[in-house]
Structure formats: structure tokens, C-alpha cells
Amino acid sequence: MQRTPIGVFDSGYGGLTVLSAIREQLPQYDFIYFGDNARAPYGNRSFDVVYEFTLEAVNFLFEQGCPLVILACNTASAKALRTIQQKDLPKISQTNRVLGVIRPSTEVLGELTHSKHVGILGTQGTINSNSYPIELSKFAPDIKVHQHACPMWVPLIENQQYEHPAGKQFILEDVQQLLSSNASIDTILLACTHYPVLQAHLQQLVGPDIKIVPQGPIVAEKLDIYLKAHPEMEQRLSKNAEVRFFTSETTAVFDQKASHFFGSKVEATHHSF
Numbered sequence: 001m002q003r004t005p006i007g008v009f010d011s012g013y014g015g016l017t018v019l020s021a022i023r024e025q026l027p028q029y030d031f032i033y034f035g036d037n038a039r040a041p042y043g044n045r046s047f048d049v050v051y052e053f054t055l056e057a058v059n060f061l062f063e064q065g066c067p068l069v070i071l072a073c074n075t076a077s078a079k080a081l082r083t084i085q086q087k088d089l090p091k092i093s094q095t096n097r098v099l100g101v102i103r104p105s106t107e108v109l110g111e112l113t114h115s116k117h118v119g120i121l122g123t124q125g126t127i128n129s130n131s132y133p134i135e136l137s138k139f140a141p142d143i144k145v146h147q148h149a150c151p152m153w154v155p156l157i158e159n160q161q162y163e164h165p166a167g168k169q170f171i172l173e174d175v176q177q178l179l180s181s182n183a184s185i186d187t188i189l190l191a192c193t194h195y196p197v198l199q200a201h202l203q204q205l206v207g208p209d210i211k212i213v214p215q216g217p218i219v220a221e222k223l224d225i226y227l228k229a230h231p232e233m234e235q236r237l238s239k240n241a242e243v244r245f246f247t248s249e250t251t252a253v254f255d256q257k258a259s260h261f262f263g264s265k266v267e268a269t270h271h272s273f
């Protein structure tokens with residue numbers, strides 16, 4: 001059987017923070033990343049549109065040969081994953097799989113908080129979907145979830161304006177609004193894969209007593225466990241430690257910005273639908 005890469009998808013650059021963490025944990029595997037940058041952000045788009053765009057991306061990664069696709073995007077995981085898994089996948093392939101980032105995060109959040117009060121920062125779409133409180137109630141029903149949507153953060157991050165005074169002011173106000181909703185919050189999940197770029201700045205804003213939790217290492221750890229539990233999938237994956245990148249945006253723009261998220265040089269190929 002021909003072995004092929006793992007597919008990783010995000011609306012834009014954010015999934016690169018997840019891919020980077022996955023490669024630290026699982027450096028031997030090959031990956032194909034697709035960023036739908038030309039149509040990002042997804043955060044304020046309707047269920048139907050996010051589902052349609054995500055399904056196109058999944059099909060593209062399947063066509064590239066990927067038997068396993070990770071939706072490294074909370075908005076897509078919240079709005080499209082279940083429909084794709086239940087309705088589309090049985091028609092497309094009996095053996096390919098699509099996984100998201102919400103379930104792995106909610107599986108571990110209960111272990112990270114002492115106060116049992118967790119803050120969730122995400123896009124409007126992720127927060128409105130209520131996916132986090134719903135999933136968390138299954139794994140840690142005693143935890144109180146405090147959610148806050150940050151609609152400006154993805155555009156600020158994609159356009160690298162988060163260090164400008166106006167950008168910093170938006171970020172500060174959102175963090176203050178979340179923290180003022182409950183004084184006992186001791187853990188904040190960055191429930192958008194773009195947000196780890198702000199991690200150091202956020203940690204400074206909240207001080208040392210509150211944990212800021214990015215998803216990349218959690219998703220990487222859970223993927224490792226998944227592959228060990230599913231040898232039939234693991235045996236289909238190629239292992240040359242290579243990554244290829246595709247973007248629906250102009251490649252020169254993608255390459256320049258993506259390296260900032262990924263941590264090393266990126267050279268992408270253009271793909272649009």
C-alpha cells in the first residue's frame with residue numbers, strides 16, 4: 001500500500017501553530033497543510049458557509065492522498081466537523097478520517113484547572129456554537145465555563161496589527177471582559193488556533209496566577225495517542241519528515257506571513273476552488 005501524508009486544514013494561518021506542535025511530537029510523519037486564506041476569516045461566517053468551505057478543503061486534502069485530515073480550526077471543528085463525519089464521510093470513504101481540535105481540548109481542560117472555572121476565548125462562531133460547554137459537560141461536568149468571543153483578533157493577527165496600540169487596546173478589553181465575568185477563572189483556553197501568537201502578551205496581561213493554554217501541544221499529544229490506538233490508520237501514513245503547503249491566497253503573501261506562525265521557512269503552492 002502506498003503511504004501518504006496527514007492533512008491539516010485551517011481557514012488561514014492559525015493551523016500552522018497546531019502543525020508546528022504536531023511536528024514536535026511526531027516529527028517522522030509527512031504533512032500537507034491547506035490554508036484557505038483567500039476566504040478567511042471564517043469566524044463570523046454562517047454554519048452553511050463554514051461547512052461548505054470546510055468540506056471543499058477536506059475533499060482537496062483527500063484528493064492529495066491524505067487518509068487522515070485534522071481540522072486545525074475551532075470554527076470549522078464547531079460548525080462543520082460533525083456533519084462531515086456523520087453525513088459526508090460515509091459517502092466519500094469508509095476508511096478515511098477527519099478529526100477536530102475541540103474534543104481533545106475538552107478532554108484535558110478538567111485536569112488543568114484547580115478553581116474549576118475555565119475561560120474560553122474564541123471566534124464568534126466557536127463561542128456561539130456552544131461547542132465548548134457542551135463537550136466539557138461530558139468530560140468534566142463540575143467545571144464552570146466562561147466564554148468570550150474576540151471577533152477582532154483573527155483579523156488583527158492575520159494582518160500583524162496586534163502590536164499596534166489600537167490592536168493592543170482591543171485585546172486588553174476582551175481579556176478584561178472575560179476576567180470580569182468571574183473572579184475565579186484560573187485557566188484560559190485559546191480556543192482559536194490563531195491566538196497562540198499572542199500567548200506571551202496574554203500571559204503578561206493576566207499575570208502568573210492564570211494559565212494561558214494553547215491547543216497545539218494538546219492536539220499533538222492526542223494525535224499521538226490516536227495513531228497508537230489505530231494501527232490501520234498509522235500504517236497508511238508516510239514518514240519522510242516532509243511538509244507541503246497549499247494556500248488559496250497569493251503564495252508570496254502566504255509564504256511571508258506563514259513562516260511567522262510556523263517558525264521556519266514556508267514555500268506554498270496555490271490552490272483555489
Ligand code: DGL
Pocket residue numbers: 010011012014015040041042043044072073074075076123126154191192193194
Ligand atoms: N483558526 C481559526 C479558529 O481556530 C480561525 C477562524 C477564523 O478564520 O476566523 O477558529
